Every structure is written in C-alpha cells, then in structure tokens.
Amino acid sequence: MAEISALERRKLEMLLGMGEGYVLNFSDRTYAEFFLDFRVDIDSAQFRVGGDSKAKRMRTFWDIGQNHTVGKVLEGLIAYGHQFKLLRNSNSSLEDDCRKIAQRLLSNQPVADLEALTAIADERDFEVVAQHVREAIEKNEPEGALDRLHTFVNKFIRVTCEPHGITVSRDKPLHSVFGEYVKALRGSGHLESAMTERILRSSISVLEAFNDVRNNKSLAHDNPILNYDESLLIFNHVASSIRFIKAVEARIKTKTSVQKAEDPFWDESIPF
Structure with a gap:
C-alpha cells in the first residue's frame, strides 16, 4: 500500500x-x-x-x-x-x-541502487533481462526475479571483465572470473583501501552461493522460492556492488582517456 x-x-x-x-x-x-x-x-x-x-x-x-x-x-x-x-x-x-x-x-524503493541495474552493452538480451529485473523490484517482488538477477550478474561481469583481458567462458565459474577482476583492480592500483578490496573479495563467495540460490530457490526450476526478506537482501547487495563497479570502470575510462591524450605513444593493447 x-x-x-x-x-x-x-x-x-x-x-x-x-x-x-x-x-x-x-x-x-x-x-x-x-x-x-x-x-x-x-x-x-x-x-x-x-x-x-x-x-x-x-x-x-x-x-x-x-x-x-x-x-x-x-x-x-x-x-x-x-x-x-x-x-x-x-x-x-x-x-x-x-x-x-x-x-x-x-524516494522510497526497496532497492536503493536500483538504477545501477542497467545493461552496459548493446545486446538485446542484456537489455531485456535488465528490464525484467527492474520491473520485479518496482513491483516489490524480488523473490520472483532471482533467476533473472543471476543472469544479469553473469552478463554484467562478463562484459566488464573482457576488456581487462580476463578470459570468460561458460565453463569458468562466475566467482572465479570476479576473483580475477578484483585481483586486476588491486594490481593496477585502482583500489585505494584494503577494506574496499576485502569487501569485493567477500563478494566472490557471495557469487558462488548465488549459484545455489538460482538453481534451488528461484523460478529457474520447479523450486520453493526464497523468502521476500532474503531475496531483497540479495538484490540490495548485488545492486550496491554493481553501482560501485560501474563507478570504478568510469574512473578507469577517464584515466585512460587522459593518458592517451597526453601520450602519443599510448599502447591501446594494454588493458589499463
């Protein structure tokens, strides 16, 4: 109401x-x-x-x-x-x-960073799944869209990691790909605090657990779905993480553009 x-x-x-x-x-x-x-x-x-x-x-x-x-x-x-x-x-x-x-x-919506859940590549299926995820939250029905949120996260991490030279394949678990991404951010100096790195690393195990939720507690299969409050917690955690990653990537893009402008010998094959 x-x-x-x-x-x-x-x-x-x-x-x-x-x-x-x-x-x-x-x-x-x-x-x-x-x-x-x-x-x-x-x-x-x-x-x-x-x-x-x-x-x-x-x-x-x-x-x-x-x-x-x-x-x-x-x-x-x-x-x-x-x-x-x-x-x-x-x-x-x-x-x-x-x-x-x-x-x-x-201003009163159940997922604070809902606007972060948008497609970042010009792919029709990416846009469709992102739209379905947002619609579920706007209707305050997060438990009914956990499978689509899982699909969205897979697409988001794939599109985010590939430009960094990280190999992405169907056989490679999502949490492993994200772990390589966090390592790349740290190695390139894009994380300023150990706490930020620790928070992101905690997301690796969260993503691993998300597979179980998708397979056994969502509408992806004939399952009893997860309760509302836990579903909402998952949505908020994922949306917050994606908002942060988008901000980091925007900062990297700006830094790279400045370096290219200042250095005529800039090598675009270098991922950072």
Missing part, C-alpha cells in the same frame, strides 16, 4: 479533478495507455474492486500499489496535467504539495 495520508489524498484528488469519477481529461482508452507506460494494467480486475470509474480505480491503485510505482505515476500525471493546463483547482501551493508527495513516494 502506498503511504499516502488522508490529507495528501484530498490534495491529489483536488489537483487531478477526481470529484466526479474522472481523472484529468482521460478517456478509458487513454487512461489505460497512460498507465501502461508505467507497466501498470489499470484495467485489470485488481484495480476495479472499488468501482470502475477512473477515479475509483486510481484510489484502488493508491491502496495496493507500491510507493515507488505510485510516485512515478503521480509524477507523470502532474507533468501531463501541467503541460496541457488540465490541473484542477490549481495554484502553485497545491501543485508543489502534490509534487512533493510524488517525490517522497519515489
């Missing part, structure tokens, strides 16, 4: 013109199309338990939707209404208050 107080609901209903069952200027068709942009099927039965009008379905969406998803939809509605001058009873104070409600909901 989205955390919206009774007073906040009244403000949102006033701004969106929900008093007579409508929402802004949407028809049933355009209303459904708007929500599909946020991967929400507002026409489904779960949103009609309180009634079929657009306003009643919106209220039910607030009742059962997750904070982050509701925040994204509200942000989109306010932007749409503002652009086409559709906001009712609109004044700067009411509109600002409603924007703040949307922003507060947006």
Whole structure:
C-alpha cells in the first residue's frame, strides 16, 4: 500500500479533478495507455474492486500499489496535467504539495541502487533481462526475479571483465572470473583501501552461493522460492556492488582517456 495520508489524498484528488469519477481529461482508452507506460494494467480486475470509474480505480491503485510505482505515476500525471493546463483547482501551493508527495513516494524503493541495474552493452538480451529485473523490484517482488538477477550478474561481469583481458567462458565459474577482476583492480592500483578490496573479495563467495540460490530457490526450476526478506537482501547487495563497479570502470575510462591524450605513444593493447 502506498503511504499516502488522508490529507495528501484530498490534495491529489483536488489537483487531478477526481470529484466526479474522472481523472484529468482521460478517456478509458487513454487512461489505460497512460498507465501502461508505467507497466501498470489499470484495467485489470485488481484495480476495479472499488468501482470502475477512473477515479475509483486510481484510489484502488493508491491502496495496493507500491510507493515507488505510485510516485512515478503521480509524477507523470502532474507533468501531463501541467503541460496541457488540465490541473484542477490549481495554484502553485497545491501543485508543489502534490509534487512533493510524488517525490517522497519515489524516494522510497526497496532497492536503493536500483538504477545501477542497467545493461552496459548493446545486446538485446542484456537489455531485456535488465528490464525484467527492474520491473520485479518496482513491483516489490524480488523473490520472483532471482533467476533473472543471476543472469544479469553473469552478463554484467562478463562484459566488464573482457576488456581487462580476463578470459570468460561458460565453463569458468562466475566467482572465479570476479576473483580475477578484483585481483586486476588491486594490481593496477585502482583500489585505494584494503577494506574496499576485502569487501569485493567477500563478494566472490557471495557469487558462488548465488549459484545455489538460482538453481534451488528461484523460478529457474520447479523450486520453493526464497523468502521476500532474503531475496531483497540479495538484490540490495548485488545492486550496491554493481553501482560501485560501474563507478570504478568510469574512473578507469577517464584515466585512460587522459593518458592517451597526453601520450602519443599510448599502447591501446594494454588493458589499463
């Protein structure tokens, strides 16, 4: 359930013109199309338990939707209404208050570094699996996407390690590949503290254990899936690690570009 107080609901209903069952200027068709942009099927039965009008379905969406998803939809509605001058009873104070409600909901998502879970190579299957992973979190269903998260991590580490001259193959375990990557970072001076190296090395055993979760506690096979809280812990650990690795790689890329610019004899065959 989205955390919206009774007073906040009244403000949102006033701004969106929900008093007579409508929402802004949407028809049933355009209303459904708007929500599909946020991967929400507002026409489904779960949103009609309180009634079929657009306003009643919106209220039910607030009742059962997750904070982050509701925040994204509200942000989109306010932007749409503002652009086409559709906001009712609109004044700067009411509109600002409603924007703040949307922003507060947006900031509350179960995986803090969710935006890090994006593809880093122009591969269709990489993009698809990354999208499925993010959708699962936006719906607050991490336990149902552990197998896809495992696939995403495999692709991410492969794409990250290959430019560093690390051999990647189907027969080589993921944790072994990552161990070589950490060793390469340390050997090239890209890690400034022993603690950072230790944290990354702990991820090697975590990745090894992830294989068991994927094979025996996810939807990859006919398994009883892992509970919500442990699934969420795995998602947060993976997303945090990937965010850090992306930052390190960006720093390496910048350093390499500077070196190439300063040294006309720079050898691009050197991985660092």
